Amino acid sequence: MKTILAAFISIVVISPAHAQSLFGGFVYLRDVDSSIIQDIRYATSNNFVGRPLAGYDAGECVVKREVGLRLKAVQQELAAQNLSLKMFDCYRPARASLDMVKWSQNGHETAAERRYNPKIPKTELFRLGYIASRSQHSTGAALDLTLVDLKADNSGKYDPSRSYADCTAPAEARAPxxxxDMGTGYDCTDTKGHTAAPSINPDQRAWRKRLVTAMARQGFVNYSKEWWHFSLPGAGGAAYDFPIQPRRN
Structure with missing residues (x-):
């Protein structure tokens, strides 16, 4: 833990009073392209920790301006195909990564947590590279996202009172x-969540390829262990720790 804390000494910590002004070249994605769907999961209880993470005071996607403009370009290409991006996570306050560290060390795992980690103990997630104590998300260079078929029925909603199958199960049994259908749910720490996993079916593989290809045209690079994770080389820098606050209309 001392090593982890020491790594955060270099993090740029900004007071909440300045967070709304979005310094450091950050913008609200809604101000760049309001058509991009957002489901910022760490601002809700619908995530592997089971509660909002520290620093997520609003379910808003905050990105570096360049990143936002490139996402807008991706969205414009997808719109012609009746598709949309859907953002799960964008900028992540550094305190949220520390919150994940504490969660991984709390000594117990619930059934809801195991939906995301069906085969890997949560104490192993950092060592295996599924979670980072100092995330690229905090620099503004990384994103978690998926595709939405705008012609499909997307009305299914997450029900916290239900017991869903784990993230590797068929889509109809997983949390909506x-x-x-990318073959797994978001944040699924399993080899089936690896972008090139051989265990997914041809349709799922085609959707993953479609997403990777669309993002690559704007310079985004996929992380091989997570089909949903992309980064923009050169867009990062210092890690930030300002909280995500509600956007003013």
Whole structure:
């Protein structure tokens, strides 16, 4: 833990009073392209921790301006195909990553948590590279997202009172995400969540390829262990820790 804390000494910590002004080249994605669907999961209880993470005071996607403009370009290409991006996570306050560290060390795992980690103990998630104590998300260079078929029925909603199958199960048994079937749910720490996993079916593989290809045209690079995770080389820098606050209309 001392090593983890030491790594955060270099993080740029900004007071909440300045967070709304979105310094450091950050913008609200809604101000760049309001058509991009947002489901910022760490601002809700619908995530592997089971509660909002520290620093997520609003369910808003905050990105570096360049990142937002490139996402807008991706969205424009997808719109012609009746598709949309759906954002799960964008900028992540550094305190949220520390919150994940504490969660991984709390000594117990619930059934809801195991939906996301069906085969891997949560104490192993950092060592295996599924979660980072110092995330690229905090620099503004990384994103978690998926595709939505705008012609499909996307009305299914997450019900916290239900017992869903784990993230590797067929889409009809998993928690609904209102998106195309990528073969696993979001944040699924399993080899089936690896982008090139051989265990998914041809349709799921085609959707993953479609997403990777669309993002690559704007310079985004996919992380091989997570089909949903993309980064923009050169867009990062210092890690930030300002909280995500509600956007003013």
């Amino acid at each position: 995400e209102g998106s195309v």
